[in-house]
Amino acid sequence: MPARARITFSAPPTFPPFPAWARIRTMPESAGDAGFFVGAALAAIHPIARDEHPLGGLWRQRLALGNAAVLARHGGRTEDEAALRDAWYLRRDGDDPGPAGRILRTWRGLSDRAALRSEDWLPSLAASLELRPDAALETVVQAATRLAKGEGSAVAAAAEIAAVSMRFRPDSDALALWLADAVLAHRLKWPAPVPLIASHIRRGDLRAAARHIDGDSAWLMACSFAYGAAAAAAADLYADLVRRAARLLAAAPKLRGRDADEMVAILLMEDAQPANAGTDASDRSTRRLFERLVTLGAVRELTGRPTFRLYGL
Numbered sequence: 001m002p003a004r005a006r007i008t009f010s011a012p013p014t015f016p017p018f019p020a021w022a023r024i025r026t027m028p029e030s031a032g033d034a035g036f037f038v039g040a041a042l043a044a045i046h047p048i049a050r051d052e053h054p055l056g057g058l059w060r061q062r063l064a065l066g067n068a069a070v071l072a073r074h075g076g077r078t079e080d081e082a083a084l085r086d087a088w089y090l091r092r093d094g095d096d097p098g099p100a101g102r103i104l105r106t107w108r109g110l111s112d113r114a115a116l117r118s119e120d121w122l123p124s125l126a127a128s129l130e131l132r133p134d135a136a137l138e139t140v141v142q143a144a145t146r147l148a149k150g151e152g153s154a155v156a157a158a159a160e161i162a163a164v165s166m167r168f169r170p171d172s173d174a175l176a177l178w179l180a181d182a183v184l185a186h187r188l189k190w191p192a193p194v195p196l197i198a199s200h201i202r203r204g205d206l207r208a209a210a211r212h213i214d215g216d217s218a219w220l221m222a223c224s225f226a227y228g229a230a231a232a233a234a235a236d237l238y239a240d241l242v243r244r245a246a247r248l249l250a251a252a253p254k255l256r257g258r259d260a261d262e263m264v265a266i267l268l269m270e271d272a273q274p275a276n277a278g279t280d281a282s283d284r285s286t287r288r289l290f291e292r293l294v295t296l297g298a299v300r301e302l303t304g305r306p307t308f309r310l311y312g313l
Contacts, residue, residue, distance in 0.1 A: 009249055009264060012055040012242050018044050018235035027225050031217050034224035038155050041231035042188065048238050049190040054269035055245055058313065059238050060111030060194055061271040067198035068104040071174055074203060075103070085302065089272050089310055102128070103174070110178055113192045116185060118145040129174050136168040137175075144179045147187075154187035158197070159223035163212035173206055174198075180223070196230035197223070244299075244313040251298035257289040267293075272302055272312040 022041050028034040048056065069081045079087070079100040087101035088108075097105060106128040109115055122141045126133040143164045147157040158180040165176035177198040185193035205222035212219035245268060252264045263286070266273050275287040290311045293299040302310045 009252065009268065010053070011249055012053045012245050012268075013047075013051055014242055015047050015235075015238075016044075017239065018232050022228070023232050024225065024228050027221065031221055031224075034221045034228075035153070035155070038224040038228040038231075041228040042154070045194070045231045045235050045238075046188065046190075048235065049185075049188070049194050052191065054265075055238075055241055057111070057269045058271060059234070059241055060192065061108060062237055062241070063195040063199075063234055064107035064111045065104065065271060067177075067195040068100075068107040070199045071103050071107075071177075072100040074173060075099075082303065085272055085310060086308075089274055090308060102130075106174065106178065107195050107198070110181060110193050110195050115182055115193050118148055118182075118186075121145070121179070121182075125175060125178065129172055129178075131169065131172055131175065140165045140168050140175065140179070144183055148183045149186070152187075154184050155224050155227055156220060157187050158184040158227070159209075159212060159220045162197075162206070162223065163209040163219055166206065167210035170207075170210070173203070176206065176209070177201065184227075194234065196234060197226050200230040200233070201226040241313055247296075248293070248298040248313065251293060251296040254296065255289065255292065257285055259286065260289060263289060267299060267311070267313060270312070272310040274308070274310055 019040065022037055022044065024037045028037060048059070065081050065084060068084055069079070072079050072084065077100050084100055084104045087097045088104055091097050091101070096102075109124070109128065114120070118141075121144060122133060122138060125131065125141070126137060131137055140161075144161045147161050150157060161183045162176040162180040165172070165179055169175055180197050181193045181195055184196070202222065205219065205226075209219045209223075248264060248267060252260070255261075255264070257263070263273065273290075275290045290299065290301075290309075293311070294301055299311045299313060302312050
């Protein structure tokens with residue numbers, strides 16, 4: 001019997017490390033300084049956000065997970081990233097992932113290309129964030145659509161839509177932060193939004209954001225600081241994923257399972273994967289495949305449990 005054809009995978013591109021001088025630890029003293037640092041930070045991740053390698057999807061999913069965990073905590077929930085991951089990957093098809101899982105679903109949706117379709121924002125956000133589609137929500141979405149198509153500073157546009165959202169729909173922090181990232185991606189012409197701001201903005205700053213409409217520059221500075229810190233963390237995450245992907249690709253030729261290539265492809269583009277039966281392999285065979293990958297140092301078991309395990313880079 002002839003050997004089966006193997007799928008070869010391209011290595012993800014590498015980019016220059018995030019510049020140390022752009023890692024701001026404290027709020028800049030002026031709006032000009034804030035604008036300079038956030039511009040440098042976003043320029044550093046711009047080529048990552050623009051790249052089309054499948055690892056970019058995994059990168060966005062990991063960022064979405066972190067953002068969702070912060071929002072869940074702000075909502076008084078106890079689920080951390082591990083619990084959110086469990087709620088998402090261990091559910092049956094069609095199951096409700098629960099309140100925290102729905103937050104993750106919304107932020108995973110933000111990381112998709114479809115999130116740039118502004119004509120879908122009103123119905124999709126009303127449904128995913130469980131918001132009443134009233135005149136206030138329509139006003140916010142209309143403002144977001146206008147700002148997405150505008151010119152000028154991407155961060156200023158993101159700050160403005162968050163401020164508008166907090167003025168008209170102060171009941172939903174998530175709406176303001178989701179639209180901020182979507183508008184930013186539109187202005188920077190990224191192929192899909194990158195979940196950034198929710199995990200780094202201070203809640204008190206967001207609550208005061210509505211004053212920005214009346215000329216208060218404090219919110220723009222807070223937004224710039226948050227995006228700068230978020231971009232640095234996102235760059236570090238991507239560099240770590242590239243190193244992990246390199247180990248997986250080095251191990252791939254040593255794998256012999258029927259679904260080995262399929263699983264490698266999934267692991268390169270998906271946050272986690274349960275050891276379920278594959279297209280051609282049984283549960284047992286798939287578990288052995290993942291155990292082999294763990295032994296080779298190519299993937300991690302993400303739960304620490306003896307059963308219901310999840311694997312990923």
